[in-house]
Amino acid sequence: MDLTLIQGGRKTGLSKWFLRVPALLYVTLMILVPLIVIVEDGFRAGLSGLIHQISVPIAQHAILLTLWTAALMTLINAIMGLATAYVLVRYEFPGKQLLNAIVDLPLSIPTLVTGVMLVMLYGPQSALGAFLSEKIGLDIIFAPPGIVVALLFISFPFVVRTIQPVLMNLDLTQEEAAATLGAKPWYTFRKVVLPTLLPPLLSGSLLSFSRAVGEFGAVVIVAGNIPLKTQTAAVYVLGAVESENRLGASAVSLLLLTIAILVLMTANGIQKAWENRHEN
Amino acid sequence: MKSKIRILVLLALIAATLAACSPATEQPSGDQVSLILAAYTTPREAYGEIIPLFQTYWLEKTGQDVTFEESYLGSGAQSRAVVEGFEADVVALSLEADVNRIQQAGLITHDWKTVENQGVVTTSIVSLAVREVNPKGISDWADLTQPGLEILTPNPNTSGGAMWNVLAIYGTALRGEIEGVPGDDPDAAFTFLTQVLQNVSVMDKAARDSILNFEMGIGDLAITYENEILVGQQSGQTYERVIPSSTILIQNPVALVDASVEKHGTREVAEAFVEFLFTSEAQEIFAQHGLRVVNQEIAAQTESEYPPVGDLFTVEYFGGWDVIMDEIFGENGIYNLAIATAQGDAH
Numbered sequence: 001m002d003l004t005l006i007q008g009g010r011k012t013g014l015s016k017w018f019l020r021v022p023a024l025l026y027v028t029l030m031i032l033v034p035l036i037v038i039v040e041d042g043f044r045a046g047l048s049g050l051i052h053q054i055s056v057p058i059a060q061h062a063i064l065l066t067l068w069t070a071a072l073m074t075l076i077n078a079i080m081g082l083a084t085a086y087v088l089v090r091y092e093f094p095g096k097q098l099l100n101a102i103v104d105l106p107l108s109i110p111t112l113v114t115g116v117m118l119v120m121l122y123g124p125q126s127a128l129g130a131f132l133s134e135k136i137g138l139d140i141i142f143a144p145p146g147i148v149v150a151l152l153f154i155s156f157p158f159v160v161r162t163i164q165p166v167l168m169n170l171d172l173t174q175e176e177a178a179a180t181l182g183a184k185p186w187y188t189f190r191k192v193v194l195p196t197l198l199p200p201l202l203s204g205s206l207l208s209f210s211r212a213v214g215e216f217g218a219v220v221i222v223a224g225n226i227p228l229k230t231q232t233a234a235v236y237v238l239g240a241v242e243s244e245n246r247l248g249a250s251a252v253s254l255l256l257l258t259i260a261i262l263v264l265m266t267a268n269g270i271q272k273a274w275e276n277r278h279e280n
Numbered sequence: 281m282k283s284k285i286r287i288l289v290l291l292a293l294i295a296a297t298l299a300a301c302s303p304a305t306e307q308p309s310g311d312q313v314s315l316i317l318a319a320y321t322t323p324r325e326a327y328g329e330i331i332p333l334f335q336t337y338w339l340e341k342t343g344q345d346v347t348f349e350e351s352y353l354g355s356g357a358q359s360r361a362v363v364e365g366f367e368a369d370v371v372a373l374s375l376e377a378d379v380n381r382i383q384q385a386g387l388i389t390h391d392w393k394t395v396e397n398q399g400v401v402t403t404s405i406v407s408l409a410v411r412e413v414n415p416k417g418i419s420d421w422a423d424l425t426q427p428g429l430e431i432l433t434p435n436p437n438t439s440g441g442a443m444w445n446v447l448a449i450y451g452t453a454l455r456g457e458i459e460g461v462p463g464d465d466p467d468a469a470f471t472f473l474t475q476v477l478q479n480v481s482v483m484d485k486a487a488r489d490s491i492l493n494f495e496m497g498i499g500d501l502a503i504t505y506e507n508e509i510l511v512g513q514q515s516g517q518t519y520e521r522v523i524p525s526s527t528i529l530i531q532n533p534v535a536l537v538d539a540s541v542e543k544h545g546t547r548e549v550a551e552a553f554v555e556f557l558f559t560s561e562a563q564e565i566f567a568q569h570g571l572r573v574v575n576q577e578i579a580a581q582t583e584s585e586y587p588p589v590g591d592l593f594t595v596e597y598f599g600g601w602d603v604i605m606d607e608i609f610g611e612n613g614i615y616n617l618a619i620a621t622a623q624g625d626a627h
Contacts, residue, residue, distance in 0.1 A: 125497030225483045228623035239437030
């Protein structure tokens with residue numbers, strides 16, 4: 001099938017629907033219907049019921065903990081992801097291919113396994129965990145830092161992978177020109193490279209944020225899950241489901257969903273605006 | 281309105297597809313019958329040994345070959361699965377409230393407590409697991425409030441086991457069995473529960489996860505079922521069991537699900553299986569897997585392994601599960617208040 005054939009086919013009504021109907025039906029069945037069920041369930045007791053459920057102190061604390069740990073992770077991920085992508089694209093070194101492959105690994109490790117690995121590494125019974133706790137007073141596992149570390153691990157690829165292609169397409173001559181004009185590397189990076197990378201950086205970061213807000217598997221292992229202290233929203237939702245508080249579960253889920261949708265739409269908007277500007 | 285119809289059509293489509301995929305209900309033929317057992321996870325190994333015995337027994341008695349489909353999940357999740365359509369013929373759960381849920385859904389229509397021992401097939405007690413040689417010197421509940429002690433107990437919202445733990449702490453305090461805590465004083469018992477909760481460092485989602493974390497070296501003490509400790513010791517773990525002077529008796533019910541046995545035509549064999557669980561043969565196997573049994577003869581034989589508790593109480597002390605679910609684990613129940621107080625003070 002060549003390009004002209006596809007383009008020609010677009011004009012006829014039949015083949016127009018040939019692809020659209022199954023695709024739209026698929027999205028509706030797999031994504032939209034489950035979402036509608038949650039929305040309907042969340043509003044079962046009306047808006048006031050929903051607000052009551054998310055303002056229960058334990059739920060409220062869980063939501064805030066989820067949001068601030070995800071935000072902190074996003075900040076770190078943005079900076080370190082940018083640095084990683086830059087190094088992977090601009091520099092040559094032994095083991096580069098391997099490192100490049102490892103970047104995607106967190107996506108294919110079950111997050112539960114991630115949690116277990118982190119407990120073994122930083123847990124109070126490990127040498128490193130005991131050292132950090134006793135000498136520096138920093139508890140990682142069963143405390144909020146553990147949540148941030150787990151989220152960093154699972155969402156690491158998002159920033160790197162959105163920046164990499166843009167950086168590869170970025171004309172190296174611009175950087176070289178700046179350098180020949182006497183600009184220091186940091187200055188060149190800040191004034192020449194960063195402005196171009198800012199949109200993919202933002203959208204990659206927001207993507208990792210929305211991924212982190214819903215994380216359950218790794219967090220439930222590392223967090224400690226004490227209500228009002230280390231229990232995140234996703235873990236709270238499980239508790240609500242298990243203890244027959246389905247309304248509470250739906251209400252908090254709905255809030256997380258709304259946040260994720262807003263964040264993803266912002267990410268898409270940024271990406272789109274950037275593409276438009278780029279085309280002109 | 282239109283969108284609602286559309287969703288309904290879609291759901292109908294999905295249902296039709298699923299129905300087309302699943303095999304038609306199997307009616308038992310003359311020499312072949314199948315039972316679905318839905319159980320909580322603790323007695324998995326015991327059932328693995330009991331089921332072959334029952335199969336032999338049933339074959340000899342009736343000439344019928346009985347095959348089993350076994351499912352093991354957390355008690356609450358298992359109970360909800362049955363309510364939502366998992367057609368288990370027999371359920372074996374960790375607490376009565378989970379059987380009551382199935383009954384309230386209309387799937388159990390007979391009085392399931394009319395079988396032997398009111399349907400309670402095994403018991404256990406809430407105990408304490410401490411490190412080898414008991415370095416923190418834990419001998420009873422009162423020691424759990426010592427500053428800096430790290431306690432593991434699962435989350436009562438997700439774990440039936442954790443509910444027993446909270447009931448054991450609160451109940452013992454209320455009964456005046458804890459040194460320094462006046463009896464019949466709800467405020468004093470509440471304060472004691474709060475003090476213990478302040479020392480809880482990890483709340484896992486299930487009792488099993490909690491003891492696994494303890495085995496990984498986390499925490500000084502785990503509040504758990506006695507059978508978890510005994511099974512762990514059998515597999516080479518070095519932690520020790522501390523039996524408190526007062527604790528709650530955990531009662532694990534078993535029940536036949538009328539809706540399922542009617543549909544599958546398995547009532548006779550399901551009833552026989554439930555009865556079989558109370559025989560000396562089956563009870564002996566439960567006892568080998570750390571559970572306290574209800575069969576008097578086997579209980580007497582295994583008494584050295586399962587020392588009696590000074591003050592043992594049951595859920596009836598609180599007025600039964602309905603009262604407990606409302607007053608202790610309800611939205612504004614004692615447990616939620618205690619957690620809030622414990623964390624409020626910790627800030």
